[in-house]
Structure formats: structure tokens, C-alpha cells
Amino acid sequence: MEYNTERNQLLMPEYGRHIQQLVEHCKSLVSKEERNEMALAIVEFMGQRNPHLRDEENYKHKLWDHLYILANYELDVDAPYPFPTREELAQKPKKMEYPKLQGDYKFYGKSILQLIEKAIELEEGDEKEALIEVIANNMKKSYNVYNKEHVQDEVIFRHLKELSENRLDLTGIDSLEKSRIYHSNNKNKNQNQKNNSKKRYNNHNKNRKR
Known part of the structure; x- marks a missing residue:
């Protein structure tokens, strides 16, 4: 029986050991054409296993980056995006x-x-x-x-x-x-109060005449 402690370390545990093994097999292929085909298939499989990544921006680019990390930065394939380096990923965000x-x-x-x-x-x-x-x-x-x-x-x-x-x-x-805007507002407020008072007075007189 093979114990997990005796297996190779999972570089990205969220993808599981099966994908890790597929990546290791892809690295071992002699023909670059075969590696390219298998790498593309692995990326598609990774996307199916992790559908939540599709909601993220540039998720395809992210999947190829993850593939390269799973390969321990040692995968020679023609990827549609430039692979990240260890140094780039090790940098702390600003x-x-x-x-x-x-x-x-x-x-x-x-x-x-x-x-x-x-x-x-x-x-x-x-x-x-x-x-x-x-x-x-x-x-x-x-x-x-x-x-x-x-x-x-x-x-x-x-x-x-x-x-x-x-x-x-x-x-x-x-x-x-003492600002102009304050006096302007107060002036308008006072004018409105005067107009309202005048309206009430006129309405009151009209009602008395009736």
C-alpha cells in the first residue's frame, strides 16, 4: 500500500493528486508535440474540475500559470501565455x-x-x-x-x-x-418664509370674504 507520506508533495493541493500525476507524465514525454497536446488537455481538465475559476478575469491565463507551477517550473511546451518565474510569484504584493x-x-x-x-x-x-x-x-x-x-x-x-x-x-x-453661500441660503430661506406668510394671509382674507 502506498501512503501519502511516501508520495511526491502536491504543489497545488486544490487540484488533487490525479492532475499532479498527469502533469508529471506530460513532463516525461519526449516529443514536444505530444507535450503540447497533453498540456492543452490538462488545462481543459483543470478548468472542468474547478468551474468557479471561470468567473474570474483571464481564467485561462491563470490555469496555464497553475499548470506550470504544478510542473515545478520545468515544463517545455508552447503555451499561449508567458509562464511566470519563481521570482515573480515570490514577490509580495505592493x-x-x-x-x-x-x-x-x-x-x-x-x-x-x-x-x-x-x-x-x-x-x-x-x-x-x-x-x-x-x-x-x-x-x-x-x-x-x-x-x-x-x-x-x-x-x-x-x-x-x-x-x-x-x-x-x-x-x-x-x-x-459669514460665507457668501450661507447668506445666499438664508436670504432665499427668508424670502420663502415671507412668500409663504403672504400666501397664508391672502388665503385667510379670501376665506373671510366667503
């Missing part, structure tokens, strides 16, 4: 950068980042200043809703400056209440 919206900033949302990028692209002028103030006001609303507390404007200014990598700066404004 460290991913954390997104900007972490910790104190996560509740602002990606839309704020998009608006910030848009504001950075605008030329200096009234339109850019107005957009920056809109961004700051929305940041303040998001902060207050998420943290359930009132935030000082200087905190919002600091966050805006950090999120824009020092490219947008509202530190010249004492507070958002």
Missing part, C-alpha cells in the same frame, strides 16, 4: 494605500471627495469659491448628523484642507455663517 476616508473622515462619503476634486480643477474665481463653501457646508451637515454633536467650523476647515491635500483652504473665513 502595499495598498488606505483611502482618504478613514477615521475622522469616513462619514463624509465619496461624493465629497469628488466635489473636492472638481473644485480643485476649477480656475480661481467666484464659481470655485462658491463650490468650496458648498462643500464645507455639506461636510458640516454630515459631521453633525453622524457624530450627533455640533462641530466647530475650524474643524471642518482643517478636514477640508487635509482631504484636498492643502489645495483648498477656507481658513480665511471666520465661520461658515
Whole structure:
């Protein structure tokens, strides 16, 4: 009886010993033409045994890479893709950068980042200043809703400056209440309140005349 401890090590256990043996046999074939035919058949078989790989991008390329790994990087065939080297596979992936919206900033949302990028692209002028103030006001609303507390404007200014990598700066404004966008909103709000009051007064007079 042959024990697993006496067999060759499985280089990719997920494919099983049967495929490993097929690959070893393919390596032993003298004719390159025969190796090419058998390698193609093995790759097709590997795909059938692991159908979940078909959902991945470039799964055929991945199967050929796996075939080469199973052959311990010693398979001489004409593959449709360049085989990886040991050194390439041994390389550690590059460290991913954390997104900007972490910790104190996560509740602002990606839309704020998009608006910030848009504001950075605008030329200096009234339109850019107005957009920056809109961004700051929305940041303040998001902060207050998420943290359930009132935030000082200087905190919002600091966050805006950090999120824009020092490219947008509202530190010249004492507070958002003194910004043009705030006064514009209040002016519209007051005008709407006046219009609503006028409507109610007119409706009241009409009802009295009836």
C-alpha cells in the first residue's frame, strides 16, 4: 500500500493528486508535440474540475500559470501565455494605500471627495469659491448628523484642507455663517418664509370674504 507520506508533495493541493500525476507524465514525454497536446488537455481538465475559476478575469491565463507551477517550473511546451518565474510569484504584493476616508473622515462619503476634486480643477474665481463653501457646508451637515454633536467650523476647515491635500483652504473665513453661500441660503430661506406668510394671509382674507 502506498501512503501519502511516501508520495511526491502536491504543489497545488486544490487540484488533487490525479492532475499532479498527469502533469508529471506530460513532463516525461519526449516529443514536444505530444507535450503540447497533453498540456492543452490538462488545462481543459483543470478548468472542468474547478468551474468557479471561470468567473474570474483571464481564467485561462491563470490555469496555464497553475499548470506550470504544478510542473515545478520545468515544463517545455508552447503555451499561449508567458509562464511566470519563481521570482515573480515570490514577490509580495505592493502595499495598498488606505483611502482618504478613514477615521475622522469616513462619514463624509465619496461624493465629497469628488466635489473636492472638481473644485480643485476649477480656475480661481467666484464659481470655485462658491463650490468650496458648498462643500464645507455639506461636510458640516454630515459631521453633525453622524457624530450627533455640533462641530466647530475650524474643524471642518482643517478636514477640508487635509482631504484636498492643502489645495483648498477656507481658513480665511471666520465661520461658515459669514460665507457668501450661507447668506445666499438664508436670504432665499427668508424670502420663502415671507412668500409663504403672504400666501397664508391672502388665503385667510379670501376665506373671510366667503
